[in-house]
Amino acid sequence: MAQFDPRRQPMRLAPHIFTACAALMVAMLAGRVYHPVRAEVPVAVSAESITQLEAQAIAAAGTLAGMGAPEAIPVQIRKGETFEQAVRRTGIPDEEARAVTETIANAYDVNELRAGLRFETAIAQPRGGRGGARLIGLTMRTGPASQLTVSRTFDGALRLRAIEEKVTHETVVVRSTVKGSIYATARQAGANGQVIRKATQLFSHKFDxxxxxxxSDEFVLVFSQTVTESGRVVEAGELLYAELKGQVFYRFKPANSAEAQYFDASGKNMRSAFMRTPLDRARVSSSYGYRRHPISGYRRMHQGIDFAAPTGTPVLAPADGVVVEARRWGGYGNWLRIRHSNGLETGYAHLSRYGSGIRAGVRVRQGQVVAYVGSTGASTGPHLHYEIWQNGRRINPSGVKTQEGTILGGADLAAFRAEKTRIDRVILSGGEQRPTTAGGLRRVGA
Structure with a gap:
């Protein structure tokens, strides 16, 4: 079992050092006097005391009289188990587990501590095997930016300390030139996966x-997110703006629209009828037209486009539509066909699996994940075979004409211009921040 090290810092505020600080000093007195554990009301710990507490804990780390070195024991509440029952599995006496539960119950509703919740305890065993194990401390995250610690005071009581990091809502501006791929470059620059996927979907309307x-192409992403003072992202927000090769996309929600959309600088909806490709990132490994078949060796018509991509790469619906087929189909392996408007249908072959809920008769929306790249059927390696039919006849997918979006007017156009001005101001300033509050478990009496 791993040794508990009070100098280990799993987060900026070093919750495990808080856990060990008071408890270690009490343990030094264990051979001379013992006080029964009891629950105390929670006491707030200010950020200013962190440095002093850390120094005290480190100084006392090796001086546990009569007890072995504390060991960190992670615990996860099991299905049908109460918090107290989970604490008992650390090996401490029942009365100590009950006291810990009562301590936490002073400030938090322990009934909300559900199955699956993880917390960590520090447990010391007596030297020589005489006496019971002792709880040195307990730490548990109670919200995106909040955590509690339970530790002993000098008289043997248990004390609860709640620690909350400051939370800031940021609007981030990422500006970079493409190095390898947009996804990898944006990820390295600090954008989260959700934002990058939305941006690449938008870019797919205009570019292959x-x-x-x-x-050498430059791109700009502007997105919102919520972060703690230690820099941990606790909530990924929305993509507000994206730009690539002169094409700009501003996020705006018209008054009578069910969801936000993206518009160019003049207020024209940038969503086209069809995305250029059904993958966020892939290379064309075989184009539409005659070619020598890689398996049969014969020269024959290739009635689609092949995209080389790793197994598991998401396949996106290029337009709204209805699933017509989702089944096994000979050399195509796992096959999917979607019917769209204007007599168009798309087909996808060699899939590893289908997206959640995808089956014949289901409606899908543009950009929705409908399947994943694979190598099923007559395939020499992971790739997506992509076909398009128009009025029942296969056509070259790269030649599909897309319909331009609508243009805002009236009050919507005025509101859009105001939002555009705000976003432009953020881009010019390089981003913005504003403090907010953090949420957590419901406190008793709240």
């Missing part, structure tokens, strides 16, 4: 991300 993008 494999053939149209060069290493």
């Amino acid at each position: 991300l494999d053939r149209d993008i060069r290493a």
Whole structure:
């Protein structure tokens, strides 16, 4: 079992050092006097006392009289188990587990501590095997930016300390040139996966991300997120703006729209009828037209486009539609076909699996994950075979004409211009921050 080290800092505020601080000093007195454990009301700990508490804990780390070195024991509440029962599994006496529960119950509703919740305890065993194990401390996250610690005071009582990090709502501006791929570059620059996926979906309306993008092309992303003072992202927000090769996308929600959309600088909806490709990032490994078949060796018509991509790469619906087929189909392996408007249908072959809930008759929306790249059927390696039919006849997917979006007017256009001005101001300033509050478990009496 891993040794408990009070100098280990799993987060900026070093909750485990708080846990060990008071408790270690009490343990030094264990051979001379013992006081029964009792629950105390929670006491707030200010950030200013962190440095002093850390120094005290480190100084006392090796001086546990009569007890072995504390060991960190992670605990997860099991299905049908109460918090107290979970604490008992650490090996401490029942009365101590009950006291810990009562301590936490002074400030938090322990009934909300559900199955699956994880927390960590520090348990010391008596030297020589005489006496019971003792709880040195307990730490548990109670919210995105809040945590509690339970530790002993000098008289042997248990004390609860609640620690909350400051939380800031940020609007982040990422500006970079493409290095390898947009996804990898944006990820390295600090954008989260959710924002990057939305941006690449938008770019896919205007560009083939494999053939149209060069290493010197610059892109800009503006997105919101909520972070703690230690820099941990606790909530990924929305993509507010994206720009690539002169194409700009502003996020705006018209008054009578069910969801936000993206518009160019003049207020024209940037969503086209069809996305250029059904993958966020992939390269074309075989184009539409005659070719020598990689398995049969014969020259024959290739009635689609092949995209080389790793197994498990999400496949996106290029437009709204209805699933017509989701089944096994000979050399195509796992096959999916979607019917769209204007007599268009799309087909996807060699899939590893289908997206959640995808089956015949289900409606899908543009950009929705409908399947995942694989190598099923007659395939020499992971890739997506992509086909398009128009009025029942296969056509070259790269030649599909897309319909331009609508243009805002009236009050919507005025509101859009105001939002555009705000976003432009954020881009010019390089981002913005504003403090907010953090949420957690419901406190008793709240």
